[in-house]
Amino acid sequence: MNILIAYATYSGNTKEAAELIADCLEEAGHAVGFHWIGGEPVPDVSGYDALILGSFTWAEGSVPEEVKDFILDVGYKPPNTFIFGTGDTQFGLFCRAAVKLARFYESPLPPLKIEQSPRGGQEEAVREWTHHVVERLVCGSAIAD
Template sequence: MVKVFIAYASLSGNTEEVAHLIGVELTKAGHSVDYYRIWDGASPPDPSDYNVLFLGSYTWGKGATPDEVKDFVADIGYKPEPVYVFGTGDTQFGGDDLFCKAAVKLARFYNSPAEPLKIEQSPRGSQEEKVREWVRRSLSLNP
């Protein structure tokens, strides 16, 4: 069984919803899942206690990664492997160039083995299958 750590920052609840959909899929696959909602000043668990990290963030302003996510990355102090990144965003603010830009930046920083999952606002409806498929692809990269 793989121990999975899902850390996420959520402002509107959309990224939290994606995190829990990911967790459901991982649990169905027989993995152990722990969640951590990133808050300013909160000490994160030690990622070295886990086999895999899933990291989620909303995108702030003009494509920025939220400060609490930057603090989380700094608090960890190293780059665990592997890290799979997911994000939520809204194309009406900045179009495709800024859509889920924080997730793109984080995936690049962590040299993620998979493209980041990008969800338009809420994962409900047709995007739920997109989340499930992304998790299945991620699992195939890290059995």
């Protein structure tokens, strides 16, 4: 499968999570495209079998403006969209943007929520979530849900 990972990042944590997800997908034999939201022109999402969208949470639990612009530029809700987010648990609305995006896209899986950097103790959670994404795509249950 051909999977696009699109992400918005300021601190680099969301990019780091995107790279770890890509590693897992490539290990499973899938092709991965990358798109840095806000830093590159929006690719043709229709050329991919799935979209994995990553975002940090902004201000009072908001989706960042550049992610909203990306959604508008894509112009439709691609099937097989999966969401991950990075955040800091010291704020009351931890990864709230990821929750909002998963609801908007009617994602077949709950969003992956990462506390700051995915490295270290959270790598296994990223691998497990990515494994579930692959299962959904390969088995076709992402479309059937």
